[in-house]
Amino acid sequence: MPPSSSPSPSPSPSVRLIVNGTPRDVTAAPDTPLLYVLRDDLGLAGPKFGCGLGQCGACIVHIDGTAVRSCRTPLSAAARGPITTIEGLGTADKPHPVQQAFIEEQAAQCAYCISGMIMSTAALIARTKRPTRQQIRAALNGNLCRCGAHMRIMRAVERAAELSVAQTNRNGAGGDNV
Amino acid sequence: MCSALSRREFLKSSGVLVVGFSFGGSRLLQASTAAGVAPVTPPAAQLDSWLAISADGSITVYCGKVELGTGVSTALRQIVAEELDAPFQRITWVQGDSDRTVDQGPTVGSQSVKRGGAQLRQAAAEARAALLELASAKLGVPVTSLVVADAAISVQASPSRRATFAELIGGKRFERAVTGKAQTKAPSEYTVVGKPIRRVELPSKMTGRHTYMHDVHVDGMLHARVVRPASIGARLLSVDDSGLRDITDARVVRKGDFLAVVAPREWDAIRAAQALKPAWSESAPLPATDALHDTLMSIPATDRVVTDAAEVPAAIARAHKTVKARYRWPFQMHASIGPSCGVADVKSNAATIWSSTQGAHTLKGAISQLLGMPSDAVHVIWTEGSGCYGHNGSDDAAADAALVSQLVGRPVRVQWMRADEHGWEPKGAAMVMDVSAGLGENGRIVGWDYAVWTPTHSSRPNAQSAANFVAAQLAGATPSARGSLGGERNARHTYAIPNTRVVAHLLQSAPLRTSSLRGLGSPQNSFANESFMDELALAAGVDPVEFRLRHLTEPRAISVVKAAARLANWEPRVSHSRAQSPASGVTSGRGFAFVQYEGTEALVAAVVDVEVDNARHTVQVRRVRVAHDCGLIVNPDGLRNQIEGNVIQSISRTLKEAVAFDRSRVTSLDWRSYPILTFAEVPESIEVELIDHPELPSVGAGEASSSPIPGAVANAIYDATGVRLRDVPLRLGATG
Secondary structure, X not given: OOOOOOOOOOOOOXXXXXXXXXXXXXXXXXXXXXXXXXXXXXXXXXXXXXOOOOOOOOOEEEXXXXXXXXXXXXXXXXXXXXXXXXXXXXXXXXXXXXXXXXXXXXOOOOOOOHHHHHHHHHHHHHHOOOOOXXXXXXXXOOOOOOOOOHHHHHHHHHHHHHHHHHHHHHHXXXXXXX | OOHHHHHHHHHHHOOEEEEEEEEOOEEEEEEEEOOOOOOOOOOXXXXXXXXEEOOOOXXXXXXXXXXXXXXXXXXXXXXXXXXXOOOHHHEEEEEOEOOOOOOOOOOOOOOHHHHHHHHHHHHHHHHHHHHHHHHHHHHOOOHHHEEEEOOEEEXXXXXXXXXXXXXXXXXXXOOOEOOOOOOOOOHHHOOOOOOOOOOOOHHHHHOOOOOOHHHOOOOOOXXXXXXXXXXXXOOEEEEEOHHHOOOOOOEEEEEOOEEEEEEOOHHHHHHHHHHOEEEEXXXXXXXXXXXXXXXXHHOOEEEEEEEOOOOHHHHXXXXXXXEEEEEEEOOEOOOOOOOOEEEEEEOOOOEEEEEOOOOXXXXXXXXXXXHXXXXXXXXXXXXXXXXXXXXXXXXXXXXXXXXXXHHHOOOEEEEOOHHHHHHHXXXXXXXXXXXXXXXXXXXXXXXXXXXXXXXXXXXXXXOOEOOOOHHHHHOOOOOOOOOOOOOOOOOOOOOOOOXXXXXXXXXXXXXXXXXXXXXXXXXHHHHHHHHHHHHHHHHHOOOHHHHHHHOOOOHHHHHHHHHHHHHOOOOOOOOOOOOOOOOOOEEEEEEEEEEEHHHOOOEEEEEEEEEEEOOOOEEEEEXXXXXXXXXXXXXXXXXXXXXHHHHHHHHHHHHOOOOOEOOXXXXXXXXXXXXXXXXXXXXXEEEEEEOOOOOOOOOOOOOHHXXXXXXXXXXXXXXXHOOOOOEOOOOOOOOO
């Protein structure tokens, strides 16, 4: 079939995002979900496509410290605050306490869901220093895992809370991990 | 770079060049394909196919088995490090590349450590033997006077006289056969195997830097989305693409009933797929949902007698008591969290395919058939996907990408949407299991008659034919008739019961396309066998654990059953002796099950504790204990992780999962219409007791612990309620 003829669709505007602390200008249609902007335009492949329906949590990132599903967040609504992806938390050499806890607990199998799990966890312990099992289950209930790493993930969240509290104590009060 | 790698790289670079580069903090892949020397799959009989030692001392292993998220690439690396006496950290792992790794067969059937590991152990032992010979010549002492440690060989009596592996062979080829006769270590000498070494790839996964299949990017590639028929078997009548006019450079790709859209930007491809208006013919090939199992039993079948004893009917007829039951299992999904993805760069005379396939070498052949190219013109590069648990959509997405790339003449990335995966992945088989048995006056089973109706559990790609791809079928190919596989797995119980007959009715077709899902027919058959063991125990008035022990003779089986019972502080009961079953309120129950996977692999016993809300008809699994014996344990933490995963996935399948469909199509198209177990629903604890047998070979453990869970859950629900549920997903109040 021939390509459909579309000589000049309206040009997309440029939007400035703050991603992992760095200003990034992107040119994309305003209705483009943030997930595709991060993955395709900014080379941040940590957030994952799982459903595009806001049902599984694999795409979760933070905007202004709040966990949001980037597959359901249009670019036009994404510039409201600084964006943090899993890449912005830490690296293998310098992991964020949540990442460190997940590594120590070996809390994954395939780990396709884990980027979202870690972002949900970071948001949880930023507001609840010592979450109970019940609070952990509630906070992660919108994050699906098919491999069945749930027991380890719950342990990792508890360890992440401990590591974060320890880090905050070391750094003095008011340390912000996210 | 050493010459061994150079030669390998020469072969490779003449076909395809893959360069990793950094882009905005993420690693993407760039490929350029050039016509050149036909690549060859490295022959298994040559040591250089498996392993190379470079001049800087790094060791590269070329492994045909791939990481599916189970940690197997860590366990296999332990086996090589152990047998080679080289530091674990110094080993680089190349997996699942059709032109660079040995064809060890697809990564399936819990065979990666058992068989793949055995091959790697032999290759490493052969390399160590070769290095010892080289050291003997260089240091001027007999091999028997040498010791190997830390990738170096020294004279036992004079440790300063030594040579590193790099000094002995760095950059050079071994030029030696894998004889299969190299001396391997005694398990008592193991220092790496048996240790809970952390998974190699988890730090990159936990920090968002791991490159999954979904993250592969090829320069100049277009994003594609497939547009599947409205009903199964529907034909494409016409396509209205007027909605694509306003989408930049979007275009339609069609071959027969195969339909896709491409666009330079991913969101544009998604919008184009939504804007396209295809007209499909009507088709209604599926049975009514409530007629599914009757339909299965009416489909023409080939009968396979798994085991037979002439006296079975007579023995049951003579019995003191007879019991019979029918169990049913629905279609289920792999339900990978990441929908399948494939990338293809198809040129006129060569093709490169990136896929999260379980079998790169088989896929190479099947794609070459799809594209009409010689097999050697196709290079498949495995890249880790979302956990697959069997044959999910990965191979089909690769075929979609290959076909679209060939049709548009550009590199193409096909990402299935959630509804594509749920709707079109091959399904786990629905099955019917009938059992009848007789009990003697002594409470022993005197005869056992079992029949199962099962579709095939394998419709994987075939290296000689493309016909198993959805893309090929939509483009006009007829699915090839293939033997039925997997439905008889664990159809035979794992007990010493006289007069056992097992017949598998292997259906020649099925309403939905079926293929391997974790355990194949084993969870279904084990659900029937282990539920029925409890039904018999009740009829015999005997505690279910005691009843199983009476019918076991194999010491390892007895040990596993006793270990699980001990772990749970099992209190003997004649299930439902407590006669609680209140009409409302919450009751708790406990169930037991035991399976030896495939009759020859890991032995697993499970105790499941449930809580039942009798008013709401809800079941929650509170606690699970597992005793597990798979022979030699390579990585105990990896094994525990795998067992925990099997338990949770199996609870999900047992309590929640059934593929919904109407007369035309699958209607479970998202996570609301196909829910899986959530954090709110997982148990409070899963306790695992590993029974290690270093003196015995490792047997398959990847799937085994899935199999006892469904029966144990059903038995626990019976214990809690007095209601025997025989239809999965187990639902109280389902039949009033």
